[in-house]
Amino acid sequence: MLKITSLTSLFISSLFVSALAVAEQSDAEDAIPEPVIVLTELTGNIILKNGELPETLLQLLIENESNESYSGTLGFAGAEAQKITVSSGESTTVSLPTTPRHAGKANRIQKAEVDLSLLLNDAPAPAISSVDIDIKIPEAAFPIIRSEPPAMEKSAEDEFQYEYYARSQQLQPIKFTYNPGPVNLQVRKTVYPIPIEAGPVEISIEVVNHGSQTTGELTLRDALDDEDFSGAGDNFTRFVAEDSTDLIWERTLEPLSPGERRRINYTVTAKYGVGDKQLPATTVIMDDGLTGLSNKVWLPKWH
Template structure:
């Protein structure tokens, strides 16, 4: 009887599973991040200009006070009465690499922090993106942005619904050789056997290119290739299969297509093929898209 009483008393003071989960859970903020609007202006040779306004709503019946800001940037104070909303202008941290009139990269950190915690998803995000005239179209953006037209004031738009934002990355070339490089793989999904990889290069610039060197790097554990275009590079932990070919001069407005074949060693899937690099006069001048290889079975 004493043992029964002791166990019963112990169970009585222990929290239930639901109570434990309730105590450990991070409380949801009383506010809602309704909308993020603004403009990103990519510049030739310098960091982008960014202007953003976040609309914050307090649907609760109590006032809210806190701090919000993008990672690495200055935070802004929030003080919102119950049932009201507030517009907050936010600054961001951005990075830029590359010389003017050549291939450049820009990154904007959209990781949003609310009261020292990752912020919840933003209901609606709609950001216009302006690029230098000579840099249209963009070489690449990650995640992808929606393309409008070269004549539009904002040639691109980043749109998202109910998402937690991550860094937004751009690659662009406002120089005389703005190359669009499109990479495709056939067939997909990949089964053991021959695979064709095609690369199309279009010169949107104002001057003809000199000879271009295209280079792909594949995992030798996944693919095999034969012929003078292929070399194998042995590193500490892996071996790369490197394909390289040369394209003759491409005039403004013209495109060239080149394809090569490799043999898949097995059903390659759930991985990404890296971008094709384009070299002109020993300088990186273009990059293709990356290709995701799905695994369907």
């Protein structure tokens, strides 16, 4: 009798579990899907200033492809969130403020940042289908020293000399380094060969003075990882810190006239196949102040 009762209980339990699963599946099928909005297009502009915070004017087109009206909050990280309501099958455009940051003195090298990380109901928003933002810099600051992520250069004659374009991406802060002063240096670093294997590596640095005045004496400086590279000669020193050692290369450059360019090459020895890391920017110092920065160089894996 005990055995029969146990089997009966097990059978009833199985029926209950099966019925519950069928009910849950039915509820899931009958449930109304959550309203879905699509972040279609972010447009507008960013205007970099000489010694001041950037100005931004950005608009986001939102579409509601669901069968229900949608309400929520939307905004860039650090800025005031905007309340949005989009009816079923409709679209709306919302202007979104930012909280830009700026560092540096007027007529000197400066940095600015605009955080484009988007939050939907206080959580990371889905990717934006299309992003097309025009960027204006002070006339004397062209060409810009650096944009991270990269902005596309258009022309010095355009009102907006740069453009940031992206598709289907979750955005992040965009950072700019620029110099609207009378000495505006463009510094470009290249490395050969890439990928890097053990042996000699040539690093080339080109400096162009796009400013209106002749520079003073310039000091070019590179910092490489001493575990990766070695160098010989008077231009190399080693800087020992608590957790690392840098191989420092330094070279003095005679003054550059407006429009003049000069290229400097130096050679280091790779201790092994260096890859999957980034070489930092070359810095340019004039009158004990940072005056120029090169691009960084990504080293891919050597195998």
